[in-house]
Amino acid sequence: MDGALLLPQTPKLGKPEEIYAGGTSRKDGVVLVYRGGLPSLGDTGISLVLTETPGDIGPAYLAGETAVGSELERVRVDGGPGYWSPAERLPSPMNRRLLGHILLWEQEGVALRLEADVQKEQAVRIAESVR
Numbered sequence: 001m002d003g004a005l006l007l008p009q010t011p012k013l014g015k016p017e018e019i020y021a022g023g024t025s026r027k028d029g030v031v032l033v034y035r036g037g038l039p040s041l042g043d044t045g046i047s048l049v050l051t052e053t054p055g056d057i058g059p060a061y062l063a064g065e066t067a068v069g070s071e072l073e074r075v076r077v078d079g080g081p082g083y084w085s086p087a088e089r090l091p092s093p094m095n096r097r098l099l100g101h102i103l104l105w106e107q108e109g110v111a112l113r114l115e116a117d118v119q120k121e122q123a124v125r126i127a128e129s130v131r
Helices: 057-061 066-071 120-128
Strands: 018-021 030-034 048-054 073-077 080-085 101-107 110-116
Touching: 048 057, 057 101, 057 110, 073 101, 073 120, 080 120, 101 120, 110 120
Parallel strands: none
Antiparallel strands: 018 030, 030 048, 048 110, 073 080, 080 101, 101 110
């Protein structure tokens, strides 16, 4: 990806433990893995996954499925639009990775996906701290 990574500025999370390329192209973005500060996602030892992909939420995370957007709860992240999905209601095209709830939003030309075992309000607070 071009530019610096966007990171949560939440002291309890600290820095990501692992950073992976989202695929073979720069357009595939990066995946940041955190292992502390929040409840673990199942028995993985992972507490939060933040995926950053250049561009818009739709092409990046909703697989071009316009109907998926209607299944997600609309939320505001730092005044902008976002989407929330509790783990048990995750739309199938969203590519379930772990067992957490998902928050999607856009910031600075980057589509972000936060996956963690936290309530919606805490996920939004973490998202709003991303810089």
